[in-house]
Amino acid sequence: NVIEKNVTGTVRVKLYKGNCTVVGVKSPLSLYDQAMATYDVGDMFDHSSAKGFIELWGLPLKIKAMRDKKKEQN
Structure with missing residues (x-):
């Protein structure tokens, strides 16, 4: 597949009591820098x-808080 x-x-995982946790990854083509x-x-x-x-990502929460405050005041 393209x-x-x-x-x-390589991905290293920890298996313990029914849980699987990724504890490490390594790749020659990694995008991590x-x-x-x-x-x-x-x-x-x-x-x-x-x-x-951060301001843009948080804008919906800020607008919701303003709306809720206005709703409480009415």
Whole structure:
């Protein structure tokens, strides 16, 4: 299948009392990049971009809270 063409690697799992937990993954084609996932000086990712994303992602909750407050006042 073309979709799975780049799916390769190893997954480590822990099996304990009927539970299965992923404890590690490794792939030569991984999209994970340490420079994008850390908060160090010289990072590749501009962390100031997160502010707008967080505000936009939380907008529905903010609108709901405002609506609920208005509903309580009436």
